[in-house]
Amino acid sequence: MEQPGVFSTFGDRATEARYNETARTLRTPFVRLYAVLFMSVMLAYSVVNPLYLHPVENARLAFWLGVALMTTGIYIGATFWRDYVRHPMVDFAALLAISLIVARINFVLFDHLLHIHDDLHAVGVVNRLAITAFAAVTLAGRPRLFLAWLGCDLIGWLGQVLPGQAADAALAYALLSYLSGALVMAAINLAVGRTSRAAFMLADSLDAERARNEELVLNMLPPTAVERIRTGQxxxxxxxxxxxxxxxxxxxxxxxxxxxxxxxxxxxxxxxxxxxxxxxxxxxxxxxxxxxxxxxxxxxxxxxxxxxxxxxxxxxxxxxxxxxxxxxxxxxxxxxxxxxxxxxxxxxxxxxxxxxxxxxxxxxxxxxxxxxxxxxxxxxxxxxxxxxxxxxxxxxxxxxxxxxxxxxxxxxxxxxxxxxxxxxxxx
Missing domain, CATH: 3.30.70.1230 (Nucleotide cyclase, GGDEF domain)
Structure with a gap:
């Protein structure tokens, strides 16, 4: 079994399917953990916001935070679906929805910072790079799908940014920030995908060799005798x-x-x-x-x-x-x-x-x-x-x-x- 190229898959469709199901099964617990962490962040914003925001702004933010929590909860529930590992589009759709919701949350927070004329040169909103990192790891092994996700996320982000953007410089800096993070995450997606494919190939070859050895042993000894020998009897x-x-x-x-x-x-x-x-x-x-x-x-x-x-x-x-x-x-x-x-x-x-x-x-x-x-x-x-x-x-x-x-x-x-x-x- 040869290592496929950067954007290619295993030549055998059955092997590719086994790889994707195995890799996604192993990543599923971490997907749930990451989703729970994200929900914890949303809850933290829900606790902090009433301390600083105007009631009207807080109501808007509470709505979008609720939508984010509900979407993430549905996503976690979907990971318990029996056929979840066979459908990466579940991750694609859920993460894209979460990313767009976070963009709306950030607009509310940006408006608040502008209204109070805050001069703090630091990130005062939800870091969207965390969502991109989540998608990069969750969609590892499928670089084309991740790049498609980045493209949809960029279009959705621009669709929310452009209508209210008057300064070209601000838009240019925002694009540079977005694209630099996206490139880094694309590299991470490729790295994780390549290493996971290499690990799968090694494990698969070891399993095949173990099966051949098992067949040889069973040709020489009855199965019941093999089990007793393994236990030292x-x-x-x-x-x-x-x-x-x-x-x-x-x-x-x-x-x-x-x-x-x-x-x-x-x-x-x-x-x-x-x-x-x-x-x-x-x-x-x-x-x-x-x-x-x-x-x-x-x-x-x-x-x-x-x-x-x-x-x-x-x-x-x-x-x-x-x-x-x-x-x-x-x-x-x-x-x-x-x-x-x-x-x-x-x-x-x-x-x-x-x-x-x-x-x-x-x-x-x-x-x-x-x-x-x-x-x-x-x-x-x-x-x-x-x-x-x-x-x-x-x-x-x-x-x-x-x-x-x-x-x-x-x-x-x-x-x-x-x-x-x-x-x-x-x-």
Whole structure:
């Protein structure tokens, strides 16, 4: 995002709208404070005037002071309008009205000073420069609108001054005084606008970077784990009914000896991206990748209803991508196989660097062993997963298989999962 020019805006209309709403929201409390201060000044004049003014002059002044107080009160009320920050013309109109009212108040005070022939060489009226300063800050970030306000204010001021002005010198000095103050306030308006835009750009870029970092963290850790880590809590969870899925690439070691490293990375990337998409579709949580193996879990941090059904549906969807993997690899020997086991697991985050949410327990180990017993492009599930599943039609009869570190285990297998996701029962 580039810093816009002096009189230009952000190129993106949405960014410009966000900037204006943010800046005006931050300035709103100060707008109210300034308006309250102005009302206090008007009240002070209301208290002092009866001490020095003739009743007729005091009545005229009291009327215009009342109008000023009422206008400012309405202005303060408008700042509480829900859509106030989207309409800078509210400030434009209110400040212009206040400025013109103050000009009328000053005429009454000038007439009083002339009648008493006061020789005091000091300002004896309400300082209109304060109103201009108010407008310069309130309309910061919109220099064209502020210059338009100055132009309207000047026309209104001249409209009140010229009819009763006989001396050219007095008018010349009055114009010099007005224009010098207006130029200074225009410079302040530009300065405040430029600095506020620069601050908005910095804050916006920090927010974007924070969002990217947040997205990266949430890709590695579950949201609930992130919140606990931020509060200094230990992340350790127990899940009584989860289904762990291991999916491995068949013939990967042989293929690694035949293809280039870049080709191999492209193949793995295609496999893992496909598995990630299937995990999102079936409500399965990706845990990690280990070499050419993909580890996922149903019923962990991501709710999935029947964890066994979700795990089997996920495994079938991943195995449907074998044809695409073969196309990427350029050989027909590439295949996938999956192992699923259901049971209790323990999950959590360990370590202080390169943190990741991992799962442990016999359920994870048995799923890894089952994956090795599956046929190429087939699925092997344990008895606990088979009993938990509602659709068992694609699985063959049970086989007792000795798993390393586990012992004799009852295993149900599918022979092949075709492109439709259906598995043929193993004989």
């Amino acid at each position: 230990m992340v350790a969870d127990s899940y009584a009914d989860a289904s762990v899925i291991f999916i491995d690439m068949v013939g990967f070691s042989k293929l690694a000896k035949r293809v280039s490293p870049g080709h191999l990375v492209e193949l793995l990337n295609s496999f893992f991206n496909h598995a990630d998409a299937c995990a999102r579709e079936h409500g399965v949580e990706k845990v990690k990748t280990v070499g050419d193996a993909y580890l996922a879990i149903a019923g962990g941090n991501v709710p999935s209803g029947n964890s066994a059904d979700a795990a089997i549906a996920f495994a079938r969807a991943v195995l449907c991508g074998v044809d695409e993997l073969r196309r990427v690899a350029g050989v027909d020997e590439v295949g996938l196989r999956a192992g699923i086991h259901s049971g209790p697991v323990v999950g959590g985050v360990i370590g202080a660097t390169r943190m990741a949410y991992d799962y442990w327990g016999d359920t994870v180990n048995i799923a890894a062993r089952l994956e090795g017993t599956a046929a190429a492009n087939g699925i092997a599930i344990s008895e606990s997963t088979w009993l938990r599943a509602t659709d068992r039609s694609s699985f063959g009869p049970p086989n007792m298989i000795a798993l390393k570190g586990v012992g004799e285990t009852c295993v149900f297998q599918t022979a092949v999962v075709d492109a439709t996701g259906e598995g043929k029962a193993a004989a």
